[in-house]
Amino acid sequence: MREKWRFLTTQDKTAYTNMAIDWAVLNANSKGQVPPTVRFYTWKPSAISIGYFQSLDEEIDFNVCKKLGVDYVRRITGGGAVYHEHELTYSIVIPESHPQIPKNIIESYGRICGALIKGLGQLGIESQYMPINDIVSNGKKISGNAQTRKNKTVLQHGTILTDVNVDKMFSVLKVPDEKIRDKMISDVKQRVTSVKHILGEDANFDRVSNAMKLGFEEEFDVELVPGNLTDQEIKDAEKFEKEYFSSREWNHKK
């Protein structure tokens, strides 16, 4: 019999709530209160998440964010700034000691990305893992991923780009040199792709979610059972959102 993991979908949450839920699930799993959990989610309003070690001031144009109604948040994971708009975001939380998770961090990235690659395959998209933390299709990035390990528990979250608006992305992100903004935009357009671009048609959340669910089930030989956050997770998420992700102190800490 296949092992059962919890499967959550939470659409249209704010950046603060999304990051708080990931941390709350990590917390609950590390205490043995919930099984390994895979969550698919979207962001409303669209938002930028920056890596734990990045400087908010250096990455984000606050005026443009305000004008366009784009939120911003610091993640608990490292990595780079990500503009979340047309995408399916996933997170997986699982004990570090689980036999399906390699001890080596890079290998574990590859293993979890394996689920996304199988999921993309369900959509008819061929892709490969590109270390450190990307998935590419025809040499172009379609997914970025970030992992942390806390209390002997792994949290990896990342994106599957369903569509991409590079011009808008660059309007909210700062570039190191304004003189090369146009060149950077054109370079990124050459290096990034999306489900829509490859398939030549829109792919809604349910379609991509179903494909990714199958990808996780196949990669890890598990059954993803739809479930809900526990009362404790909801309470923890509210606390983390208030004390960390929506606070100036957290987001501007660097």
Place this chain on the structure above:
Amino acid sequence: MSEVHTMQEKLFYRLHLILNQMNLKSVYKIPNGKLLKISLDYNERNDSIGSIDITGDFFAYPEEAIELLEKNLQNSRFNRLDLLKKINSVIEKNDLEFIGLNAEGLTHGIMLCRP
């Protein structure tokens, strides 16, 4: 009277520190790794690092690793070998792991700040 004198002395000392310190920055792409950005207060008087801020899109496990390094690098002399030794010592002592960053790259990023 002596208290006023002490306050003046403190003020002068503070001003002296400000005048002898400057904020320096570097941006360095770690070979086969991530982008590292360093911002530090340089103390010209004794060629040392006042405070240092290490940022970038790398990964560090545990995440507190970077704060630990920032604390340990404070007041370090601007010497490549000394810095590398100190960074390696903090990494080993605290069992830190980096992805997209390494001790040599971090040392180089810091040294690039040197005027």
